[in-house]
Amino acid sequence: MNVFYPAPIERLIENLTKLPGIGRKTATRLAFFLLNARDSYITELSTSLIDIKEKIRLCSICFNITDTDPCEICRDARRSSSTVCVVEESSHMMVIESSYPGYFRYHILHGAINPIEGIGPDEIRIKELRERIEKEDIKEVIIATNPNIEGNTTAHYIGEILKPLDVKITRIASGVPVGGDIVYIDPLTIKSSLDNRKNL
């Protein structure tokens, strides 16, 4: 005979297992942690979950996730208005932002072209990018999609779409990581770093 926890606990465990990387064992541990947690924490946790659905939306300019429209970055007048950095996800923007704080404007595609998964150019925000270039005074578009098949396909497609427009299009370089050891780098990355070599 299968032994189950009381229905509300089973329901919580079932919901927690839907989170990425959470199996039943971890979900059960989390459920019992929550069962014993203080009421104030449970209220705060449930409110924060509801808030992300009710208050978070996409910026109407760059499609970043935001609770104000336009987002904080689009409203920042100190940023260069001539350079837009195109990324696949908001999380990628945060990484670039941490190395180049307060510098670029962004355009978040929300994905990359992936024919196997049925994601074509119309499923991500490429059309909106083109409209921005036509409307705003943008001089350079830096395509910072992932250096994998999907990211490269997307970069290539964007390059073609923007070609007729008077804008410089650049692609982030890929190669040997800082602090890395050449012995451990895969041949494709070595090839890319050689192709992207620069003068000393």
Ligand SMILES: [Zn+2]
């Ligand atoms: Zn924005």
